Amino acid sequence: MRIGELARRAQVSGRALRYYEEQGLLTPDRQPSGYRDYGEADVETVRRIRVLLAAGLPTSIIAEVLPCMVDAAGPGGALAPGCPELLPHLEGERDRIAAAIADLTAAHRLLAAVIAATPAMGATPGACAPADGT
Amino acid sequence: MRIGELARRAQVSGRALRYYEEQGLLTPDRQPSGYRDYGEADVETVRRIRVLLAAGLPTSIIAEVLPCMVDAAGPGGALAPGCPELLPHLEGERDRIAAAIADLTAAHRLLAAVIAATPAMGATPGACAPADGT
DNA sequence: CTTGACCTTGACGTCAACGTGAAGCTTTAG
DNA sequence: CTAAAGCTTCACGTTGACGTCAAGGTCAAG
Numbered sequence: 001m002r003i004g005e006l007a008r009r010a011q012v013s014g015r016a017l018r019y020y021e022e023q024g025l026l027t028p029d030r031q032p033s034g035y036r037d038y039g040e041a042d043v044e045t046v047r048r049i050r051v052l053l054a055a056g057l058p059t060s061i062i063a064e065v066l067p068c069m070v071d072a073a074g075p076g077g078a079l080a081p082g083c084p085e086l087l088p089h090l091e092g093e094r095d096r097i098a099a100a101i102a103d104l105t106a107a108h109r110l111l112a113a114v115i116a117a118t119p120a121m122g123a124t125p126g127a128c129a130p131a132d133g134t
Numbered sequence: 135m136r137i138g139e140l141a142r143r144a145q146v147s148g149r150a151l152r153y154y155e156e157q158g159l160l161t162p163d164r165q166p167s168g169y170r171d172y173g174e175a176d177v178e179t180v181r182r183i184r185v186l187l188a189a190g191l192p193t194s195i196i197a198e199v200l201p202c203m204v205d206a207a208g209p210g211g212a213l214a215p216g217c218p219e220l221l222p223h224l225e226g227e228r229d230r231i232a233a234a235i236a237d238l239t240a241a242h243r244l245l246a247a248v249i250a251a252t253p254a255m256g257a258t259p260g261a262c263a264p265a266d267g268t
Numbered sequence: 269c270t271t272g273a274c275c276t277t278g279a280c281g282t283c284a285a286c287g288t289g290a291a292g293c294t295t296t297a298g
Numbered sequence: 299c300t301a302a303a304g305c306t307t308c309a310c311g312t313t314g315a316c317g318t319c320a321a322g323g324t325c326a327a328g
Contacts, residue, residue: 055241107189111228
């Protein structure tokens, strides 16, 4: 398929797909016209990229892990065995994500506490922060 | 205390502290010399700022929630009741954080799966990704 | 007084993941 | 045939949270 279709099916912009290629995350074939020619598997690959990006991993890291999860067949996204040389690196990233989850959880608790401490709305002096003119 | 001490005690750069002031997160007094003069409570405030920043909240939002958690006395960071007008906004942020946690958790699972699928190190072809010259 | 550490305000640089034209080729619809 | 999508490669713009000089003022020690 061409870039537009993949963009629609994977819910990303064409620009993003070109960027991913530039970063080595995707390497589509080319039609004689020069148009990019993506395969079906790329849809799933892009989804994985989005998951990892959403987790804050930079494209350079994703480029390393992607070939380790080439494909397989499964709804949950099964994986193939990968490259043991990157293992400590991957474990480091995994731990960084765990730490990030801890941070977010702390922030979540903080916000939840603030929300819980908020007097219910409707009956208050009203003078707090300027609240900014929106 | 002056900016250098706060920087050391709160584990941030002086530049960051000036930036926080610029964004309205901190408003230290000034000594006649023009030097910033921070109070003890600012150490904790900066820690909270860091937690929320680490969670991906922009400084503009943090500026809104900070006055809602003015202070109190507690090891976990107790809170004062806040501004009900911001409540829906805060709930939105809280949900966004929850979504981010979900993303991170998904990525964590993905990485953990890759790691688990990695053949243990030591006995493999070795040809995988170029591994990049570092 | 001099040195040196620490402080001040600008103001430009950085990094990541794209957005957004610009100028031109290709393919599809009619 | 023409017009309209859709594609191509540059290449600069954006956003956020700072880093990093630059050009000084201030303060404690000797």
